[in-house]
Amino acid sequence: MSQAPPPSLFIIFGGTGDLARRKLLPALARLAEADRLGRCHVVGVARGTDHDDESYRRLVSAALVEAGLSEKARNAFCASWVHYQTIGEGTEADYEALGARLRALEAEHGLPSNRTFYLSLPPKAFPGAMEGLAKVGLDESDGWTRLVIEKPFGKDLASARELNEVTHRYFREEQIYRIDHYLGKETVQNLLVFRFANAIFESMWNRERVQSVMITVAESLGVGTRAGYYDGIGAMRDMVQNHITQLLTLVAMEPPSSFDADAIRYEKIKVLKSISAIDPSNVIRGQYDHGQIDGEDVIGYLEEAGIGGSSTTETFVAMQLEIDNWRWKGVPFYLRSGKRLAKRSSQIAVQFRDVPVSLFRAMGAKLDTTDVLIITLQPNEGFALHFDVKVPGDPFRTRRIPLSFDYGDLFDDIPPAYQTLLLNVLSGDQTLFVHADEVEHSWRLYTPLLENPGIIHRYRSGSWGPREAEHLAIPERELWQV
Ligand code: BG6
Numbered sequence: 025m026s027q028a029p030p031p032s033l034f035i036i037f038g039g040t041g042d043l044a045r046r047k048l049l050p051a052l053a054r055l056a057e058a059d060r061l062g063r064c065h066v067v068g069v070a071r072g073t074d075h076d077d078e079s080y081r082r083l084v085s086a087a088l089v090e091a092g093l094s095e096k097a098r099n100a101f102c103a104s105w106v107h108y109q110t111i112g113e114g115t116e117a118d119y120e121a122l123g124a125r126l127r128a129l130e131a132e133h134g135l136p137s138n139r140t141f142y143l144s145l146p147p148k149a150f151p152g153a154m155e156g157l158a159k160v161g162l163d164e165s166d167g168w169t170r171l172v173i174e175k176p177f178g179k180d181l182a183s184a185r186e187l188n189e190v191t192h193r194y195f196r197e198e199q200i201y202r203i204d205h206y207l208g209k210e211t212v213q214n215l216l217v218f219r220f221a222n223a224i225f226e227s228m229w230n231r232e233r234v235q236s237v238m239i240t241v242a243e244s245l246g247v248g249t250r251a252g253y254y255d256g257i258g259a260m261r262d263m264v265q266n267h268i269t270q271l272l273t274l275v276a277m278e279p280p281s282s283f284d285a286d287a288i289r290y291e292k293i294k295v296l297k298s299i300s301a302i303d304p305s306n307v308i309r310g311q312y313d314h315g316q317i318d319g320e321d322v323i324g325y326l327e328e329a330g331i332g333g334s335s336t337t338e339t340f341v342a343m344q345l346e347i348d349n350w351r352w353k354g355v356p357f358y359l360r361s362g363k364r365l366a367k368r369s370s371q372i373a374v375q376f377r378d379v380p381v382s383l384f385r386a387m388g389a390k391l392d393t394t395d396v397l398i399i400t401l402q403p404n405e406g407f408a409l410h411f412d413v414k415v416p417g418d419p420f421r422t423r424r425i426p427l428s429f430d431y432g433d434l435f436d437d438i439p440p441a442y443q444t445l446l447l448n449v450l451s452g453d454q455t456l457f458v459h460a461d462e463v464e465h466s467w468r469l470y471t472p473l474l475e476n477p478g479i480i481h482r483y484r485s486g487s488w489g490p491r492e493a494e495h496l497a498i499p500e501r502e503l504w505q506v
Pocket residue numbers: 243262263
């Protein structure tokens with residue numbers, strides 16, 4: 025996809041907000057700088073009536089300074105491509121005014137009526153914005169009209185269904201781009217290449233050869249300033265239901281019939297449908313206590329600003345589940361995610377089955393571990409296949425060594441997820457976006473667990489989670505704890 029996307033308007037609701045300033049506008053400006061954006065004009069939309077094009081351009085420019093863009097890139101982007109329109113109180117007249125402004129910009133810049141509406145808003149504001157657009161006919165145009173929304177897509181199965189229903193009332197599924205930013209990460213996309221462009225691993229990617237699979241998304245950061253969003257939500261909703269489940273489907277899916285959005289999403293949905301109900305006794309929840317991260321003292325979750333002292337929100341969850349299909353029956357999949365863990369590390373560990381008979385144990389070699397493939401998604405993106413070799417000389421000894429590949433050694437520029445995702449929206453490629461059915465099938469798995477949350481274990485900040493969760497992991501701890 026090296027061609028620039030067709031000319032269009034990119035309209036950001038919440039255009040003065042945090043996500044727009046930190047991620048969306050820098051991603052668009054970088055694409056423009058690299059000449060990848062084509063003739064795409066950005067329209068920031070927000071409630072405020074105190075902005076005009078000029079003052080909004082100053083706000084955007086400040087955001088681009090923060091993001092590290094050069095003065096030349098900032099000026100070029102802001103002066104030519106950035107506009108502002110208020111949505112006031114969100115009345116029908118306000119939406120009419122928005123429509124008139126979009127048509128005027130299209131006329132002025134000779135653009136077809138290709139429009140992307142990015143709702144960078146809290147989810148409770150989605151229905152109102154979608155209805156507002158539809159009421160004045162902005163849900164369709166003579167060109168294309170696309171809608172982008174961000175997680176959370178509901179907080180359980182019922183609310184996810186309701187959101188899908190409301191969204192489909194105004195937009196067709198092929199217009200809707202649900203963002204899970206993990207799908208925009210290069211290493212996550214590379215999972216598909218790794219699996220389906222290389223016969224060697226695919227032939228081992230099944231219950232005959234694989235002993236277990238573990239997906240870990242560990243963060244060293246705490247809840248920070250996001251207490252208002254996070255408390256009452258917790259790790260299962262924030263990370264497992266979306267990001268980790270997406271990784272799981274990519275690891276476990278069958279080869280799609282082609283590399284297109286429908287074929288890939290169909291296979292991902294099949295995985296979700298095959299996952300057996302998760303046994304609550306295979307789920308461990310935890311909450312971080314005070315401790316140390318990188319030698320610095322950090323406070324516990326309950327002491328964080330904005331968190332009630334009796335909160336039972338989990339900041340860690342580990343679980344084991346099973347995929348009940350021909351490829352994976354009997355192979356445990358472990359999912360783990362937590363905040364304030366020892367370090368930031370996202371990885372997929374595929375543990376292969378041991379040899380049927382160990383020839384070397386009798387010779388005193390210590391061979392109590394199996395071969396493991398570690399796919400590191402961040403940081404230090406890369407692959408490592410850990411296996412045993414003989415240490416030269418006597419006595420007979422073996423040592424586990426990695427055969428590894430590090431992205432950073434080969435490629436200097438790994439584009440940030442939003443850059444990839446926004447370009448795909450503009451090019452009309454839904455492969456890296458989440459289908460309505462994926463959202464519902466995923467919530468079907470976790471909603472029963474959320475309804476009966478069970479006890480919460482404390483863990484020290486800077487550790488790898490509560491001790492009670494240690495059995496929900498591959499035994500090769502040293503491979504994912506360092
Ligand atoms: C977000 C979660 O979706 O992903 C955050 O809401 C989390 O709580 C973040 O910190 C992690 O993303 P990344 O790209 O830093 O791994």
